[in-house]
Amino acid sequence: MFALDAPHNRTHKYVYSGFGLGQSRGLSTLLRLPRLALPKVIIKNDELNGSGSTTDFASRGWLYLTNSLNGTDLGKPEDLEGGTIYLEGAAGYLFGGTGSFMLLGISRKLLLMGIVKPDLIGMAIRSAPAALITAGVNEGMQDTVGVALMFGQVEYRGLYADDGK
Numbered sequence: 712m713f714a715l716d717a718p719h720n721r722t723h724k725y726v727y728s729g730f731g732l733g734q735s736r737g738l739s740t741l742l743r744l745p746r747l748a749l750p751k752v753i754i755k756n757d758e759l760n761g762s763g764s765t766t767d768f769a770s771r772g773w774l775y776l777t778n779s780l781n782g783t784d785l786g787k788p789e790d791l792e793g794g795t796i797y798l799e800g801a802a803g804y805l806f807g808g809t810g811s812f813m814l815l816g817i818s819r820k821l822l823l824m825g826i827v828k829p830d831l832i833g834m835a836i837r838s839a840p841a842a843l844i845t846a847g848v849n850e851g852m853q854d855t856v857g858v859a860l861m862f863g864q865v866e867y868r869g870l871y872a873d874d875g876k
Contacts, residue, residue, distance in 0.1 A: 713845060714871040715774060722871040723788040727795055729863025738804050738856045770847030780840050789867045791815045791841055794822030797863070802856040803849060810846040814839035815865055826862055
């Protein structure tokens, strides 16, 4: 979930989901640090990590409009709905940080065609009306650094109830 502040002092809520490919490594192994004794959950000879955050955790984001809008502004919050392609990275050891670069508002049909026929993915990327960069902090049972390329969708869910304004 992410929330965007509109110029007229309203915050809008969006929910996104995706699938894709990722790679992660143990952070303490890469930095050659001694490992603290984190509780281990072992599944088929591999470890499971997890992290999360709430609205109390610090996060920031920046929304940029692309030239596919042909010099116009977003007409309504629903203009960001549709397909998304995003690159997500995270690192942490108990406490951590995460960041994402998302292309928003891609036609779902065009994105699906780009996934099935990869030489069309450039057309899907160029059609995105906006790009979103986010960064935040998290905590949990983690000792990892990783990156993932994801394909998915974004849905507009109305005004954000926990506005704090």
